Amino acid sequence: MSSKMTAFKIVPDVNLSRLKTACSSCSLRELCLPVDLREEEMDKLDELVFTRRPVKRGEYLFRVGESFDSLYAARTGFFKTKLLLEDGREQVTGFHMAGELMGMDGIGTEKHTCDAVALEDSEVCVIPFDRLESLSREMEALQHHFHKVMSREIVREHGVMMLLGSMRAEERLAAFLLNLSQRLQTRGYSPSEFNLRMTREEIGSYLGLKLETVSRVFSRFQEEGLIAVQQKNVRIINAGGLRELVGKGPA
Amino acid sequence: MSSKMTAFKIVPDVNLSRLKTACSSCSLRELCLPVDLREEEMDKLDELVFTRRPVKRGEYLFRVGESFDSLYAARTGFFKTKLLLEDGREQVTGFHMAGELMGMDGIGTEKHTCDAVALEDSEVCVIPFDRLESLSREMEALQHHFHKVMSREIVREHGVMMLLGSMRAEERLAAFLLNLSQRLQTRGYSPSEFNLRMTREEIGSYLGLKLETVSRVFSRFQEEGLIAVQQKNVRIINAGGLRELVGKGPA
DNA sequence: TATGGCCTTTGATCCACGTCAATTCACAGC
DNA sequence: GCTGTGAATTGACGTGGATCAAAGGCCATA
Numbered sequence: 296m297s298s299k300m301t302a303f304k305i306v307p308d309v310n311l312s313r314l315k316t317a318c319s320s321c322s323l324r325e326l327c328l329p330v331d332l333r334e335e336e337m338d339k340l341d342e343l344v345f346t347r348r349p350v351k352r353g354e355y356l357f358r359v360g361e362s363f364d365s366l367y368a369a370r371t372g373f374f375k376t377k378l379l380l381e382d383g384r385e386q387v388t389g390f391h392m393a394g395e396l397m398g399m400d401g402i403g404t405e406k407h408t409c410d411a412v413a414l415e416d417s418e419v420c421v422i423p424f425d426r427l428e429s430l431s432r433e434m435e436a437l438q439h440h441f442h443k444v445m446s447r448e449i450v451r452e453h454g455v456m457m458l459l460g461s462m463r464a465e466e467r468l469a470a471f472l473l474n475l476s477q478r479l480q481t482r483g484y485s486p487s488e489f490n491l492r493m494t495r496e497e498i499g500s501y502l503g504l505k506l507e508t509v510s511r512v513f514s515r516f517q518e519e520g521l522i523a524v525q526q527k528n529v530r531i532i533n534a535g536g537l538r539e540l541v542g543k544g545p546a
Numbered sequence: 547m548s549s550k551m552t553a554f555k556i557v558p559d560v561n562l563s564r565l566k567t568a569c570s571s572c573s574l575r576e577l578c579l580p581v582d583l584r585e586e587e588m589d590k591l592d593e594l595v596f597t598r599r600p601v602k603r604g605e606y607l608f609r610v611g612e613s614f615d616s617l618y619a620a621r622t623g624f625f626k627t628k629l630l631l632e633d634g635r636e637q638v639t640g641f642h643m644a645g646e647l648m649g650m651d652g653i654g655t656e657k658h659t660c661d662a663v664a665l666e667d668s669e670v671c672v673i674p675f676d677r678l679e680s681l682s683r684e685m686e687a688l689q690h691h692f693h694k695v696m697s698r699e700i701v702r703e704h705g706v707m708m709l710l711g712s713m714r715a716e717e718r719l720a721a722f723l724l725n726l727s728q729r730l731q732t733r734g735y736s737p738s739e740f741n742l743r744m745t746r747e748e749i750g751s752y753l754g755l756k757l758e759t760v761s762r763v764f765s766r767f768q769e770e771g772l773i774a775v776q777q778k779n780v781r782i783i784n785a786g787g788l789r790e791l792v793g794k795g796p797a
Numbered sequence: 798t799a800t801g802g803c804c805t806t807t808g809a810t811c812c813a814c815g816t817c818a819a820t821t822c823a824c825a826g827c
Numbered sequence: 828g829c830t831g832t833g834a835a836t837t838g839a840c841g842t843g844g845a846t847c848a849a850a851g852g853c854c855a856t857a
Contacts, residue, residue, distance in 0.1 A: 464814070494834065505815055510836055526823070526835070715844070745804065759844055761806055777805075777853075 346421050356397060356411040356419060365421050367397045372417020373492040377410050377500070387501040390414075390475075390493060393482060414492045467502040468512045469540040472522065476531055487534070491527040597672050607648060607662040607670060616672050618648045623668020624743040628661050628751070638752040641665075641726075641744060644733060665743045718753040719763045720791040723773065727782055739781040 374391040480486035495506040516522045523530040625642040648662045731737035746757040767773045774781040
């Protein structure tokens with residue numbers, strides 16, 4: 296194990312069971328939450344080992360090819376991570392809001408495989424690997440757990456959705472909206488009315504669709520009374536209807 | 547950390563650096579190897595803690611919903627794992643040959659999310675979790691490492707290929723063949739001529755295509771002199787040509 | 798050698814989504 | 828207020844792959 300990051304510093308009173316639960320099995324319909332930390336947990340953590348940093352819209356947290364030495368936790372704001380392919384294509388691999396971690400996919404590799412960009416003025420906790428000392432077994436377990444959860448989540452949150460070549464555009468968009476809605480709800484925001492921070496193009500990249508298709512499906516959803524969209528503002532009117540679309544399979 | 551599986555029993559002279567290297571970054575073109583163990587490593591391991599079991603064609607190693615208490619390593623033969631969705635759809639999530647591990651995705655969850663089925667008469671090493679004692683830090687690292695590698699691989703080997711909504715059928719098939727070829731080569735088999743163990747339908751399920759499409763693309767590859775196919779026998783004639791197809795993007 | 802059950806191939810058609818293109822809209826700067 | 832710029836919408840059209848359907852091949856068993 297020559298990974299740079301061998302363990303987390305111990306922070307005894309941070310409640311970690313939360314991470315655990317995020318790991319429990321979930322159905323396709325109810326796409327589960329990404330790994331996250333509760334607000335109090337974040338506060339605890341950044342008092343102790345982490346530094347906070349403001350980031351501006353468009354600023355990169357890390358980029359492919361840079362040496363990779365920190366883990367990032369979104370404190371406020373909104374981020375995306377994207378994958379770059381050698382032939383120039385790129386794909387958004389995730390959107391990240393307060394409490395969510397970014398940078399796990401670089402661990403254990405010299406180079407990481409993702410870019411992370413702020414979609415709006417935001418704040419992150421920066422967690423430099425070299426300040427994470429291998430002090431306790433408990434924290435080794437935590438690190439271990441991070442990996443486990445993260446990897447599961449990558450596969451889950453994105454994979455399950457995308458692996459299905461069979462999934463149609465409506466299905467993907469519906470799942471996407473429900474997922475966002477749920478994540479916002481657990482953060483105390485309204486699950487039924489919110490602001491998409493990303494463009495149609497970014498959504499499309501994430502879901503494997505073109506921006507025009509995303510736009511068209513949004514319009515169709517609106518006609519059918521499932522949602523109300525105006526630019527980036529979305530109001531979910533008939534969540535049940537969306538849920539029915541997910542898992543419907545080919546029309 | 548109440549995971550059933552807390553650490554591996556230590557087996558000092560097993561060379562684990564192999565796992566590490568599988569983790570190193572790889573490009574889309576050269577889809578990297580799945581996690582595997584070398585033959586000597588396998589021998590060492592199953593002498594010590596593991597039991598071997600023969601499995602017949604069509605037999606299940608584990609199934610969704612069963613209590614999950616072991617890890618499996620393909621010893622000989624060929625396996626597939628598949629994901630079942632609540633609405634009845636299912637998708638092949640991977641094919642596994644000698645030395646490859648199955649069952650990692652159940653770790654930490656009460657239920658696992660996959661089925662594993664033997665595609666032909668095979669043999670597996672069964673690694674019951676309750677025989678994996680938490681004895682050494684080193685082995686905790688190994689377990690940790692397993693997770694890391696596995697999760698990366700899931701995302702890599704399948705994810706990278708599939709996440710790309712943009713990937714066309716030819717691209718997927720080409721990547722699939724090259725991947726198989728490479729895995730066989732590292733096991734001492736001919737990389738240019740081999741026997742597909744799975745049906746067109748299973749390939750299609752794995753790649754998000756229909757069996758007819760798989761068949762058509764194989765035929766087209768043959769016409770273009772890239773490969774020679776006859777039923778399940780494949781001979782790669784122009785590997786370079788296949789490699790060019792991967793990463794080409796939309797026609 | 799015949800029979801039945803897959804698996805595979807190939808053709809014909811259909812449709813969801815990509816592509817190209819033309820407006821329209823929101824918002825920032827002046 | 829105007830104006831410029833990038834985002835979003837909407838239409839027209841083309842196409843890759845799904846779907847439906849019909850043969851043909853391989854192999855096991857009788």
